[in-house]
Amino acid sequence: MKVLIAIDSFKGSISSVHGSEAIAYGIRDAYPNANILITPLADGGEGTVEALVHATGGRILEKEVIGPLGDKVKASYGTSKDGNTAFIEVAAACGLPLLSQGELNPMVTTTYGVGELIIDAMENGYREFIIGLGGSSTNDAGVGMLQALGFRFLDHHGKEVSFGGRVLASIEQIDSENVHPLLRECTFHVACDVRNPLYGNDGAAYIYGPQKGATPEMVKQLDAGLRHYASIVSRDLKVDIHNIEGAGAAGGLGAAFSGFLNGKLQSGIDLMLNVIDLEKKIQGVDMVITGEGMLDSQTSMGKAPSGIAQIASSLNIPVIAIVGAIKQEDHPIKDNGLTACFSIVNQPMSIEEAMDTATTYSNLQFVTSQIFSLIKSVKDK
Structure with a gap:
């Protein structure tokens, strides 16, 4: 058998x-x-890194990063044995499990730590990335992550904005002059199983904001911020991040990976099955056991x-x-x-x-x- x-x-x-x-x-x-x-x-959510590390004979690395509320947290990511690919779950740096129920607030939570994990992996020699978007506590459209990677988001005074979804409405200019130089060598494959646009009734704030602690009033503010931010990105970078299929995933991280990092958003399980080469492993078996x-x-x-x-x-x-x-x-x-x-x-x-x-x-x-x-x-x- x-x-x-x-x-x-x-x-x-x-x-x-x-x-x-x-x-x-x-x-x-x-x-x-x-x-x-x-x-x-795994399909891009909880357990993605563990599953990919197991499948590729890789290892887990740990890095202290900025957590969702701006304090330091220990986060981990995985790497493949061949030294080519890093596996990152965004939840490791900005996930819901890192916060108590009373701390949930997408107006202030940031994705900055995700960018720090990417930098650590790049500086350790990894150029291929598989990203799992599940479980974020954020609604900052990935601005925090992009700040860590060297993008600057300036308000009408020319000062860099701080953290959280609340800053989106105050962004008036994007400066990409000091983006980390290794980014141009990297490829991002992003496990994304939602098709939501960035803003609107089906967007990040209205669909996912409440489970991240947003009140009805916060949802309106966040959505308006996302709409404003998308207009600035369109003007400065000539990129439409709103209509990308999956732009609203993980509070807008889908838009950040696709619009700023040329990431490919794809089905989580399809991505996983391709990495582990399941069609080869399944040959000759008598029975398959699956589950969830x-x-x-x-x-x-x-x-x-x-x-x-x-x-x-x-x-x-x-x-x-x-x-x-x-x-x-x-x-x-x-x-x-x-x-x-x-x-x-x-x-x-x-x-x-x-x-x-x-x-x-x-x-x-x-x-x-x-x-x-x-x-x-x-x-x-």
Whole structure:
């Protein structure tokens, strides 16, 4: 029995690496000599760096950077073993988990630390970047990141603006004279699974601002700031950052990477599957196990199980999804190439209990063991 395990993290519960380990133990309960390949996945959000480092045999580096509120935080990023590519999750430097509920305020949070991570990687010799945009606490259109990289954003007095979404409305001039010289040698591939424009009713402020702590009044101010800022970028750089598909991702970081750094915004799971060369790894396997925290209508829209299932089903390889929960009325299983799906929740419990890491690990192993015990009993007849 040859099995490929390719799961996403169960967000807030267990990493893809740790969860894959539990599944592997479950398989070996039934097939002690199984040939198991583990390829952790991510779609640009939590766990992207860990999964890419695992896939490329790379390592994790740590750097002290400016955090979302302007104080110092320790952030990490990944690098590939071949020394070519750096993997950065923006949340490591400006993510929601770095703040308490009372600290959330996109008027003041900054992406400056993301730029510092990029500089550290460039100065360590990396020129290819894979960026995960998920989980930012910011709405500054990436201005903080760009400031760290040497761009200057000046107000009507000719003074450089400070941090946060509130400064967007005061930007009157952009100076790119002192941009870090290594940037011109770099290529950015950005995992971005949203299509929102920069501003407007479907833009960064209105759609994502509230979850980052923005009040209705703040949302209006942030949106007006984004609109004004886009007009300045259009005038000074001759770039339309508003209408870029995904410009509003991560509070406008999508616009910054695409408009200022020539970054390519693309599906997170497609980017991941290309890096790990899944089509090569999947050859000759008898079964694929995939999974994530919640299987629902969003799964078919660029999530890891859907990407895996499409490739496996084209090769007539069965795909089993082992997940935290299944919203079955929202998820047409067969239409997405999955053979079957199973929830690991085995009794009534609170969300907190279900998401406990030890519980998730134990349940993943148990459910996998039962599935493969059944498969073995059928095959042995």
